[in-house]
Amino acid sequence: MNEVFQLCVVVGILTSAIRLATPYLYAAIGEAFSQRSGVLNLGVDGVMLISAFASFYVLLNTGSVWLGLLAAILVGLLMGLLMSFISITLKAEQGISGIGLYMFGLGLSSLLFKTMIGTVKTVTGFQPVKVPLLGDIPVIGEIFFHHSLLVYGAFLLVPLAWWIMEKTTWGLRIKSVGQNPAAADSLGVNVDRVRYFSVCLGSILAGIAGASLSISLLNLFQENLTAGMGFIAVALVYFGGWKPVGILWGALLFSTVNAFQLWMQVLGVNIPSDVAIMLPYILTIAALAFAINRVRAPAALNKPFERGES
């Protein structure tokens, strides 16, 4: 009996871990595209918030999860264009403009939530879909193959992003403008256009990350729904060494610790919940401290490109 219970707990933790990794994966892989092209977008959390609100609002009013997702993508694109214009065309200090984008997203999503919805409501978002055959495997099937489409999408994004970065001309261009924009420019690559593309792609993925929270995992919206998840996603990019697979491990590690923490509270393990919530953040700091020296950041990260500069 006891063994069955333990198995249930382990399955529960791992299933939650897979689900919780979803927003981190979308946001962090998107941020990896942005950073690989040389733009640090710190406003991920703000993009996630506005998109989460937009998709929730559209779903609430139309009943269509797909229209909700589309709204998140559009809002993500708009926020990406704003960030691109400020940090690429106007060559602003990226770390600070990202904070501006975050504050804007936080303020606007709270404003719209308070005026257009008012109270916390729940919706029926993306439903879990059992994968045929694989979902029937005992234990494994339950952990990996009983999730909503957005969860599967997040994990499929990992090989897709790897393929784009390593095997396509676009990936090469993105990496080259992040590594040596002057050289890329002299070879005829339009640095600004590639960076616009990467930041907007990253921002769209951040938008999907927001939607995955509000219309798939939690099915609700409230003020500051993300509670800093976007910043952790940025940290995961550093942790994962700017590579999709590295980000996958980071996201899984983080979400497993988080799921463990949630389950400890459910089981009533006697440690204060505040300490438990603190753990993943301390873990992130530690992970950054140990991971950062393994790989080098894109050489032109955080540096606006100006033609004619040495």
Added chain:
Amino acid sequence: MTPRKDEKVVRAKRLDFSSLFFNSLLPLAGMLLALLIGAIMLLFLKVNPLTAYAQLINGAFGNVSGLTQTLVKATPLLLVGLGICIAFRASVINIGGEGQIIVGALAATWFPLTFRTWPGWALIPCTLLVGFLAGAIWGFIPGILKARLRVNEILSTVMMNAVALQLMNLLVRSVLMDPAGITSGTYLAQSERLPEQAWLTRLVPQTLLHTGLLIAIALAVIVFIFLWRTTIGYRIRAVGFNSEAARYSGINVPFYQALSLTLAGGFSGIAGAIEVMGVQHRLLEGITSGYGFSGIVAALFGGLHPLGTIPASILFGALLVGGDKMQRAVQVPNSLIDAILGLVVLFVVGSALWSRRWAARRQMTAARSQEEQA
């Protein structure tokens, strides 16, 4: 060749006043643009922007209570902003204001409650110092991680914010919880009231305005002297201006980056201490009111200059107070102000390009006229 170069420097200095004017005009233009977009949002929410903004101005400056409230909110903004000036001048991005305020407030709650018999003249300076030290430790940790292990300070300070928040939640529900709340069974998440001699004196009776404002302004002058008149301040600015050049001239770059982050944390810590000692007189949840972020806006708006941050803090204090009034009068949530603050940041850092180009063009015309004269 050499004398001509020197003349160019002199020429540029003479034009300093107009560049000061131009540099303060750009943020104001950014502010106006942000308010304009805010007005469009108000129209979208079917509120007359003129009525709303009239309420905002009236709330912030219309009477003694509003005016003093504005100054009360300007105080923590200025203190956080001073720390931001030091950090950003060293090219260290400190996003950890929120966490540093929290630990400063925690320390400034614990200290007077422990040494409650001390007289005010000893208790107040010591509590401020303890608040400074707590914030400084919270800035030192990401500082040393950056210096030794090259950990990105933007990320580590954000993580430190989350840790500080949970630390406060933990302490305010356990060892620091108000005993009165425990005996009466309300279990409010707040600390006991500080002993009265630890309160900062009220400057205007019947209002919240307290001596913290004077402390903050005095510190602004000190930070100005520190950054522009001392060797350490010079080195901090040199590190931020061009870290490679600073390294070649023998400046220990990581040390000064860690130092500037530690000092920035200390100033945010004082902000937290002053919020506890001057306004709330106890620790409660939400003590930061987002000052850790809005302080960044004030510092940027003030051109990362300690003295420029003074009027900028008052302006943003007014915006926050006016936003509350607007919320009551025309039922627009004050989140609108947060969104506007975000836009101000975007526009101010975005407009830096023009400020740079303008400076470059001025130098070129100055050099050209020199050549013509020669």
